[in-house]
Amino acid sequence: MTLEAFGARLRRAMDERGPLCVGIDPHASLLADWGLNDDVAGLARFTRTVVEALGEHVAVFKPQAAFFERFGSRGLAVLETAVVEARERGALVVMDAKRGDIGSTMAAYAETFLREDSPLFSDALTVSPYLGYGSLKPAVELARESGAGLFVLALTSNPEGAEVQRAVREDGRTVAATMLGHLAEENAGEGPLGSFGAVVGATLGDLSSFDLAINGPLLAPGIGAQGATPADLPTVFGKSVRNVVPSVSRGVLRHGPDTASLRAVAERFTDEVRTALG
Numbered sequence: 001m002t003l004e005a006f007g008a009r010l011r012r013a014m015d016e017r018g019p020l021c022v023g024i025d026p027h028a029s030l031l032a033d034w035g036l037n038d039d040v041a042g043l044a045r046f047t048r049t050v051v052e053a054l055g056e057h058v059a060v061f062k063p064q065a066a067f068f069e070r071f072g073s074r075g076l077a078v079l080e081t082a083v084v085e086a087r088e089r090g091a092l093v094v095m096d097a098k099r100g101d102i103g104s105t106m107a108a109y110a111e112t113f114l115r116e117d118s119p120l121f122s123d124a125l126t127v128s129p130y131l132g133y134g135s136l137k138p139a140v141e142l143a144r145e146s147g148a149g150l151f152v153l154a155l156t157s158n159p160e161g162a163e164v165q166r167a168v169r170e171d172g173r174t175v176a177a178t179m180l181g182h183l184a185e186e187n188a189g190e191g192p193l194g195s196f197g198a199v200v201g202a203t204l205g206d207l208s209s210f211d212l213a214i215n216g217p218l219l220a221p222g223i224g225a226q227g228a229t230p231a232d233l234p235t236v237f238g239k240s241v242r243n244v245v246p247s248v249s250r251g252v253l254r255h256g257p258d259t260a261s262l263r264a265v266a267e268r269f270t271d272e273v274r275t276a277l278g
């Protein structure tokens with residue numbers, strides 16, 4: 001492993017820059033609002049603007065792969081460039097691709113995003129455990145080898161997630177609690193922070209019935225366009241709030257394309273998060 005473990009790199013970035021993660025979600029509607037065409041040139045301009053405006057300011061970027069994939073190979077080329085340039089500016093990149101498949105296919109997804117010499121190598125990847133947590137093993141192993149991390153979908157920010165994630169298993173535990181338990185095992189003994197995180201929506205209200213103390217990061221989407229605010233974080237995350245990486249996409253991006261406005265809104269969210277976290 002040439003890179004230091006993701007959890008340690010993330011903790012340092014959060015301490016230095018604040019914990020905010022800005023999502024790069026080039027929605028067609030945002031491209032239009034920015035006066036850009038819904039084409040590869042518009043996608044590239046949008047993405048470059050965000051990375052140049054915020055790459056030296058925020059701890060984490062979370063590109064949403066879907067918005068790049070919809071342009072095919074040329075969209076993926078834009079994504080590759082964005083990942084490299086974001087990392088060169090000192091930001092960590094969490095690729096939001098939500099991959100999950102049977103183990104042998106999962107190994108190929110892992111190589112795409114977690115093998116250090118891959119063109120799309122990212123500091124961490126979002127993964128879906130709903131083919132069974134064990135199916136993620138190739139990603140867990142490669143992440144450990146490369147110094148990368150994973151964010152496993154545990155309690156997602158959308159209301160539809162509950163029918164799967166809050167389903168109760170034969171042993172009386174919910175599916176989400178089971179996933180959180182697996183992550184706590186992956187991170188046992190790691191310091192200052194484990195590299196295997198959970199996605200837990202900031203929209204979900206009081207989660208004190210779940211044990212979020214997984215000794216790993218908690219990626220919290222849902223702030224801004226989905227209605228959650230930084231002030232909600234202590235209620236949602238309780239004692240684990242120090243490990244939260246609050247994520248905002250449209251709530252920041254709608255302030256572009258002006259660079260100063262993008263920086264100002266990211267700074268405002270960072271301040272609000274710091275205040276909320278005490």
Ligand SMILES: O=c1ccn([C@@H]2O[C@H](COP(=O)(O)O)[C@@H](O)[C@H]2O)c(=O)[nH]1
Nearest residue numbers: 023064156157158221225226248249250
């Ligand atoms: O539970 C989840 C997991 C991922 N997401 C993703 O985060 C962003 C949210 O965008 P906003 O514009 O800030 O609403 C988007 O890429 C989602 O796919 C999530 O929202 N909830």
